[in-house]
Amino acid sequence: MPQTKVVSLEKLKTACKNCGLAKLCLPLGLENNDIERLDAIVQRNRPLHRGNHIFQTGSRFGSIYVVKSGTIKSYTQCPNGTEQVVGFHLPGEVVGLDGIETGKHICSAKALETTAVCEVPFSRLEELTATVPGLQHQMFRLMSKEISKETGLMVLLGKSTAEERLAAFLLSLSVRFHSYGFSSTEFNLSMSRREIGSYLGLALETVSRLFTHFQEERILEVDRKHIKILEVDRLFQLLSDQNGCLERLQHPHNTETPGQ
Amino acid sequence: MPQTKVVSLEKLKTACKNCGLAKLCLPLGLENNDIERLDAIVQRNRPLHRGNHIFQTGSRFGSIYVVKSGTIKSYTQCPNGTEQVVGFHLPGEVVGLDGIETGKHICSAKALETTAVCEVPFSRLEELTATVPGLQHQMFRLMSKEISKETGLMVLLGKSTAEERLAAFLLSLSVRFHSYGFSSTEFNLSMSRREIGSYLGLALETVSRLFTHFQEERILEVDRKHIKILEVDRLFQLLSDQNGCLERLQHPHNTETPGQ
DNA sequence: ATGTAAATATGATCCAGATCAACAGTTGTC
DNA sequence: GACAACTGTTGATCTGGATCATATTTACAT
Structure with a gap:
């Protein structure tokens, strides 16, 4: 058959x-x-x-x-x-x-x-x-989300340290993988260190060193592209210390609201 | 009358x-x-x-x-x-x-x-x-422009030097004042050095020093909040050296396109 | 297999810009 | 008009992360 x-x-x-x-x-x-x-x-x-x-x-x-x-x-x-x-x-x-x-x-x-x-x-x-009015509203929401997402990234790039940036990036991936139905704690990066660095405004060497550092701290297990988050809380902590506002900004899509 | x-x-x-x-x-x-x-x-x-x-x-x-x-x-x-x-x-x-x-x-x-x-x-x-389909299209364009604008800013914050950031900021203001019908070369800043710094991811001292520097270079005349651009070309040059892509990104709204 | 290029990791050095500090000019207020 | 509270300038110092350099591993092509 x-x-x-x-x-x-x-x-x-x-x-x-x-x-x-x-x-x-x-x-x-x-x-x-x-x-x-x-x-x-x-x-x-x-x-x-x-x-x-x-x-x-x-x-x-x-x-x-x-x-x-x-x-x-x-x-x-x-x-x-x-x-x-x-x-x-x-x-x-x-x-x-x-x-x-x-x-x-x-x-x-x-x-x-x-x-x-x-x-x-x-x-x-x-x-x-x-x-289809419902669809129009959907489009507006979608575009608004895109705007919010970029605003969050601007804040991240504007004032955060290298450590905070990578932590925010990993948490963002984690949340997104989770909402797609995959594990939020274990995943493969499809992008290189250089690409992560470019996105976060960092040199690829800095990204590499941070992965090593997070691993030494037992926050992550890193094997090249494979990432396992051991302590999500510590990652969140890194953000909230200076940037409480980031949590909100980075994942506005996380809080499902019963539409308008 | x-x-x-x-x-x-x-x-x-x-x-x-x-x-x-x-x-x-x-x-x-x-x-x-x-x-x-x-x-x-x-x-x-x-x-x-x-x-x-x-x-x-x-x-x-x-x-x-x-x-x-x-x-x-x-x-x-x-x-x-x-x-x-x-x-x-x-x-x-x-x-x-x-x-x-x-x-x-x-x-x-x-x-x-x-x-x-x-x-x-x-x-x-x-x-x-x-x-009103025309108005719907307008809204999509408007939101798309907002997304593009923020993308441009992300690029600016991601990889540019302090000098490039301030140059881009001044040019952006210049273009926007111009399209509102004001002078593109002489205007008053309504925001403080601290606010400019925050927006551009710089310390207020750095912004202040850059204004002094641009003035010494005869690119600008600065009197507190009053700015006179003496050499727009030099400002553009500062951007295009490393970041040719910025010009495009910073002012996508600049190029009026004939509909749709 | 083997050679070549790309991706990582890690150490050594350097510098742009942050931070700290002191001061001067400006604005607002009672 | 004097005092307080901002806002901006300028100098001195410090540092996070870039840059440079090298080695190692991986990926791919032949």
């Missing part, structure tokens, strides 16, 4: 209403009917391989993308060759909202590992949001 | 279609008809005095606000008393988008000087955007 093959093929094409990410992607229950209309415009392309781009700086904006599995890195390339990472996007998270304003992307986005994304053509989405 | 008097009184209550900021606030021509519907829900309250809050961290989100004149500072308060500035909002710019997601504001916003804002109740705005 070709059953297996069919199932594995179908996995990629799960309708929104059966998608494990629906609660992240569509946090507030839309009518079944509406979900189906959204479903109809979503394009499910074949998975991206490590290094494949979804879009590049300056390219025409046409769609937004929801990560289904894997990791997307968004970054800008400076003329001198160095790159600046501006975001890591995990399953359930959206990429490409930056392009709406000007119609061109202001950064590039590429897969850090084998990654599946749903592509949502924006003009079709707009037609839909215009007629 | 009592023209003069009427005009000055009316200034505060100018209908959107006569507002000098319309091109910033409503960048793409809406139908006259639609503008009037928007106009009908806008609340024009009395001006705020220096120090007055529009909203505070944790307060219920109900409206977004457009600055008509003056300056709004948004910031977070850390438990240890220090504050972190997360944005300065000049005329034509919007404040409060952070609250949409959770229904509560994640930062506080206060006037740095006498400031007039238009209050737009969000639920009424949503009703309107649902029926």
Whole structure:
């Protein structure tokens, strides 16, 4: 029976209403009917391989993308060759909202590992949001969340020490993996030390040393890309000492609110 | 004719279609008809005095606000008393988008000087955007711009030197004042050195020294809060040396694109 | 397998900018 | 108009993290 093959093929094409990410992607229950209309415009392309781009700086904006599995890195390339990472996007998270304003992307986005994304053509989405008020509200919330997230990162980059930055980063990953249904204490990093450093405004050597340091302190167990958080509390403590405000800012999406 | 008097009184209550900021606030021509519907829900309250809050961290989100004149500072308060500035909002710019997601504001916003804002109740705005597709698109653009702006700031905070940060800050102000119809080369700062420092992730002493330094270099003339830019090119140069990508990121709103 | 490039770890040194300190100019207040 | 409370300038010192340098491990291509 070709059953297996069919199932594995179908996995990629799960309708929104059966998608494990629906609660992240569509946090507030839309009518079944509406979900189906959204479903109809979503394009499910074949998975991206490590290094494949979804879009590049300056390219025409046409769609937004929801990560289904894997990791997307968004970054800008400076003329001198160095790159600046501006975001890591995990399953359930959206990429490409930056392009709406000007119609061109202001950064590039590429897969850090084998990654599946749903592509949502924006003009079709707009037609839909215009007629489905619940969906429009969802979009506003989504974009607001993105703004809040970046505000939190600004605070982190503005005043925190290297130690606080890495602690915040690890906690953020932990929370996000957890909400995707994975372990919050044990996971693999899909990004390099250099990429983490770029994102956090640190040198890769500093990131490497901090991992060693956290390991010596028995806060983490680190084996290259594999991370095991031994003491979440100590990580939180590192933040709250100076930056109580960060907890709130870093994970505003954590507190599910019974919608507006 | 009592023209003069009427005009000055009316200034505060100018209908959107006569507002000098319309091109910033409503960048793409809406139908006259639609503008009037928007106009009908806008609340024009009395001006705020220096120090007055529009909203505070944790307060219920109900409206977004457009600055008509003056300056709004948004910031977070850390438990240890220090504050972190997360944005300065000049005329034509919007404040409060952070609250949409959770229904509560994640930062506080206060006037740095006498400031007039238009209050737009969000639920009424949503009703309107649902029926006026052009306005919905405008809102998406607006929020996308906010995301892009913050991405640019992240890049700035992530890897730039103190000199580059202040140069970028001054250029950003210059561009924004210009688009509001003021001089792009001579203006008064409404924020203190400490607030600039907080925003840029620098100590206030560093900001002060940099102003002195730029003055010695004949790039600026500085007299306390009064700034005169003598050589814009040198400021741009400071950025483009290392961070060509910043120019693009810092002023994505600068390049007016012909619709959609 | 084997060579080559990329990613990590770790030590040694250096420096941009923070912090500490003292002072001067400004603003507000009673 | 005098006192207090900010705000800004400038100097001296200190330090967290960048940078430079090297070795080791891993990943990939042939």
